[in-house]
């Protein structure tokens with residue numbers, strides 16, 4: 001059983017990595033509040049995890065909208081009283097991609113709004129509750145905070161912002177609240193999508209073997225680290241960026 005006291009808010013917890021995190025926490029006896037904008041996916045989680053009904057809630061929330069975030073946090077507090085952790089996981093990729101010369105300001109703003117401003121808004125509204133419980137925050141960044149493919153400016157900037165926001169919050173909110181981030185590499189989320197979007201994981205040997213660890217990551221690889229960073233076991237760790245990418249960012253790739 002986990003040492004986490006109170007409920008953990010998981011944004012974007014209805015699918016993908018966030019769903020893997022929510023599932024892992026519930027299996028370890030931790031109550032979970034899923035704040036996600038996708039009602040179909042959220043309702044599916046409630047049905048799928050019926051055995052955990054007493055320990056979970058889903059509330060439809062847009063993390064980029066302050067009123068929606070305030071209401072999502074209030075709903076979690078009303079139901080569970082104590083908030084012991086916050087996982088800022090909700091994220092989107094650049095809506096239409098394309099070169100920096102054609103990237104619409106609206107698309108740039110939406111990616112920054114969901115990925116980065118969302119982390120700020122959740123931290124802002126959850127902090128009074130996390131102070132009381134001496135809880136912890138884990139933000140989900142990306143290895144794209146550190147390295148890029150072409151035409152990914154908005155996403156990379158949002159994730160770099162999360163790494164910086166993490167150490168800023170750790171300094172502002174300590175010692176009551178610890179704040180860390182995780183930068184995942186390639187995590188296969190196909191099997192963790194809502195049923196209308198679910199896809200079987202299919203990887204070639206090349207997909208796997210390009211990783212020094214020899215595998216493509218799964219949500220469970222991130223979930224177990226989130227649980228660690230929220231728990232007492234990591235009490236001396238704050239402001240850090242834990243890279244979980246099968247070793248990809250340590251590989252020299254000169255042709």
Ligand SMILES: NC(=O)c1ccc[n+]([C@@H]2O[C@H](COP(=O)([O-])OP(=O)(O)OC[C@H]3O[C@@H](n4cnc5c(N)ncnc54)[C@H](O)[C@@H]3O)[C@@H](O)[C@H]2O)c1
Pocket residue numbers: 011012013014015016017018035036037038041061062063064089090091092114140141142143183184185186187188189193
């Ligand atoms: N999958 C990867 O390989 C990978 C790698 C590095 C980082 N990440 C990061 O991990 C996080 C999860 O990614 P994923 O691959 O599981 O994505 P996903 O698309 O499978 O799931 C994201 C979830 O967030 C929700 N969401 C999107 N916008 C939202 C909003 N405005 N408000 C509330 N919820 C919202 C979606 O409805 C969805 O349920 C993201 O922050 C992503 O940038 C993913």
